[in-house]
Amino acid sequence: MTERPVFADSLGLPLVHAGKIRELYALPDPDTLLMVATDRISAFDHVLRPGVPDKGAILTQLSQWWFDRLADLVPNHVVSTEVPGAVAGRAVICERLEMIGVECVARGYLTGSGWAEYQRDRTVCGVALPDGLSDGDELPEPIFTPATKAAVGEHDENVDFATVEATIGARRAAAIRDLTMRIYAHARDIAAQRGLVLADTKLEFGVRRDGTIVLADEVLTPDSSRFWDAEAWRASRAEGGVPEAFDKQYVRNWLLTESGWDRAADAPPPPLPDAVVDHTRARYADAYRRLTGEAW
Incomplete structure (x- = not known):
């Protein structure tokens, strides 16, 4: 199942693909794409609701921090971080590979x-x-x-x-x-x-x-x-x-132990409570701080 795009209306660009977390949009240069990280979060092959505020921006900016530190080992796909205002901070222009x-x-x-x-x-x-x-x-x-x-x-x-x-x-x-x-x-x-x-x-x-x-x-x-x-x-x-890891394991644990959801059933997972969303956001922000030395 393809996810409903979050930013298609605000960007006005042709949608190439909407995945679990990221959306890809076509640009005038056919050799590039606009890659946007949404705030969606997935677990056990399901996209959960609601999303985690700032998650897409944290993923994008932390990835860029790492790309800079790996540049001597391997080239990366980022062409530019100058992106439309609607997705500023959570998107990059990347090579079409x-x-x-x-x-x-x-x-x-x-x-x-x-x-x-x-x-x-x-x-x-x-x-x-x-x-x-x-x-x-x-x-x-x-x-x-x-x-x-x-x-x-x-x-x-x-x-x-x-x-x-x-x-x-x-x-x-x-x-x-x-x-x-x-x-x-x-x-x-x-x-x-x-x-x-x-x-x-x-x-x-x-x-x-x-x-x-x-x-x-x-x-x-x-x-x-x-x-x-x-x-x-x-x-x-x-x-x-x-x-506890600095990742979405907290969400997985909640789904398996407290949510009442039957993973083996056909029903989708229940909505994430505010406390679970807030704790997950804090873990992502803390990972960013611990690695980069900058507060989110």
Whole structure:
């Protein structure tokens, strides 16, 4: 299902695509697009209501902060931040790329869907891991755990590296794996300097006409990455479990434990209470502050 666009009327531009969070609009230059981050929030493949105020702007500006710090590692898709006033602060003009249909995930810690798979098979996306690990443990070394990119309303599916090679070719698969792991290592060190653990992150890449691989969409935001407070993570090693992340895990937890929603049923999730929205906004704003050193 395609989401109803939020900014189409105010922009007066042709809508190319409305995803779970972002909207893409055509521009007079056919080689560029206007990418707008809405305040929508998704969980378990559902777009939830209401949105989280300022979320789209936080994602956009934090991504730009990271793009600047990754410029020596990989080119990115941003052409300009000079955008129409209706979407100022939450949009960029970006290159029109051939997107690679793989979610590139780097994990340095075992948690989330990786933890669930590990409990069954002692693997994550076909990568064998040692026995005796617990939820939240640091892995012996970071691993590449890709997934197929699903349409709105569909489920992303974790896959092994051989599947990626078969899908996009061995050379390109190796290239995006290498870039993903280099970006993760660099970002992990930056986060650590700010008292944060970067447990995992999801990246997307596109390709220019000349074959150059480009970092696209968003990067190292609370929507695409799991950050923990480093002190809280260290305490969790003695107590068990994992600390609250600077992401939408709080929303997921509310849906599963307090909302009364049956995830297995066909009914959509209930509306988010004001308290859940406010707490989620605070977590996103705090992640921005902790990383950039600037108050939101």
